[in-house]
Amino acid sequence: MSTTDWFSPDYATARRRFLEGAERRGFTLSAEPVRARGPNDGELAVDVAYLGPESPRRVVALSSGVHGVEGFAGSAVQLRLLGEQLDGLSVPADTGLLLVHAINPFGFAWQRRVNEHNVDLNRNFVTHPEGHVANPDYDALFDAINPERLDPESDDAARARLLGFASEHGMPRLQSVLTSGQYVHPQGVQFGGQAAEDSNRALRAVAARETRGAVELAWLDVHTGLGPYGVAELITECPPDHPAYARGRDWYGESVQSTADGGSVSAALNGVMEIGLEESLPAGTELTAFAAEFGTFDPVRVFWAMRADNWLWSRGDADSDQGRSIRAELLEVFRPDDPAWQRDVLDRAATLVEQTLRGGRG
Numbered sequence: 001m002s003t004t005d006w007f008s009p010d011y012a013t014a015r016r017r018f019l020e021g022a023e024r025r026g027f028t029l030s031a032e033p034v035r036a037r038g039p040n041d042g043e044l045a046v047d048v049a050y051l052g053p054e055s056p057r058r059v060v061a062l063s064s065g066v067h068g069v070e071g072f073a074g075s076a077v078q079l080r081l082l083g084e085q086l087d088g089l090s091v092p093a094d095t096g097l098l099l100v101h102a103i104n105p106f107g108f109a110w111q112r113r114v115n116e117h118n119v120d121l122n123r124n125f126v127t128h129p130e131g132h133v134a135n136p137d138y139d140a141l142f143d144a145i146n147p148e149r150l151d152p153e154s155d156d157a158a159r160a161r162l163l164g165f166a167s168e169h170g171m172p173r174l175q176s177v178l179t180s181g182q183y184v185h186p187q188g189v190q191f192g193g194q195a196a197e198d199s200n201r202a203l204r205a206v207a208a209r210e211t212r213g214a215v216e217l218a219w220l221d222v223h224t225g226l227g228p229y230g231v232a233e234l235i236t237e238c239p240p241d242h243p244a245y246a247r248g249r250d251w252y253g254e255s256v257q258s259t260a261d262g263g264s265v266s267a268a269l270n271g272v273m274e275i276g277l278e279e280s281l282p283a284g285t286e287l288t289a290f291a292a293e294f295g296t297f298d299p300v301r302v303f304w305a306m307r308a309d310n311w312l313w314s315r316g317d318a319d320s321d322q323g324r325s326i327r328a329e330l331l332e333v334f335r336p337d338d339p340a341w342q343r344d345v346l347d348r349a350a351t352l353v354e355q356t357l358r359g360g361r362g
Helices: 011-024 068-083 105-110 136-140 152-169 171-179 198-210 243-255 273-280 299-315 321-334 339-359
Strands: 028-033 045-051 058-063 095-101 216-229 232-236 256-258 286-295
Touching: 011 028, 011 045, 011 068, 011 095, 011 105, 028 198, 045 198, 058 068, 058 339, 068 095, 068 105, 068 216, 068 321, 068 339, 095 198, 136 171, 152 171, 171 299, 198 273, 216 232, 216 273, 216 299, 216 321, 216 339, 232 243, 232 339, 243 256, 243 286, 243 339, 273 286, 286 339, 299 321
Parallel strands: 058 095, 058 216, 216 286, 232 256
Antiparallel strands: 028 045, 045 095, 232 286
């Protein structure tokens, strides 16, 4: 089957196909609605599908769309699993399979990375406000990161300023400044929020309820945007001496990288969803969680697309020619319109699911 059989054109189609596919396969369905609305006042929800024993020893979870527009790829992986991969998948009798569709349904529906409050949900899993981490370099560079105008002259000035910072302090520090998260500027990029968002609460509820007391939980969360084109890196915030990192290396090999030692394509992040999972599970649960990050384009291009999208929704006109161009670019950098890239994502993700299932057979 072609990649278009799995990559949906919009959130509403993806959701309908997910629910239909899961029901056809005998999954138990539930949903955690969010208050925001989609295009045409459409309902938005974090949808959940579970297949397996009521009291599993182990649960393998596959989630999509915590970064909205990245949900096109994650949903496609889930749809392919439901559509054809499940036929040849060896799921142990004591293992449950959990699919969590569109953790950020607003971003998926409106083709944004953030939610209705401009919050990056993968920076929102902190204690508010006590857990807010200061980012003074971001504050100092705010005008370059979040411009009042978006035109060639101001873009050139911003690039020069950001490159000057990188020349003085190093590119890794600039990446951290731009991506680790900030909690001061609600209209700025990488805003982690000032309270727990609906999707944050929904994911915690799903983790507590749908893992059904399993003593082991393996969780893959699909992302796109960082790293070599079409290549997957399994990212963890755990340091290399952590047992979860060791399990990941055993299951997936050298594609596992940690943000803690600088080996990952990602900088270390604040408020990631893994924190929400850990805090929602019974004490003693063995959690092995990774972000499966599929690379697209040069990171400068990806960040510039995020920056332009943030400007558009805070200061621009989404229905103008400029607005349509910005929206198309954001979609392209997180879901390339390239069948070869899409096929690589689907095939690699299918292998990751198989490796995760085998990893629990001690």
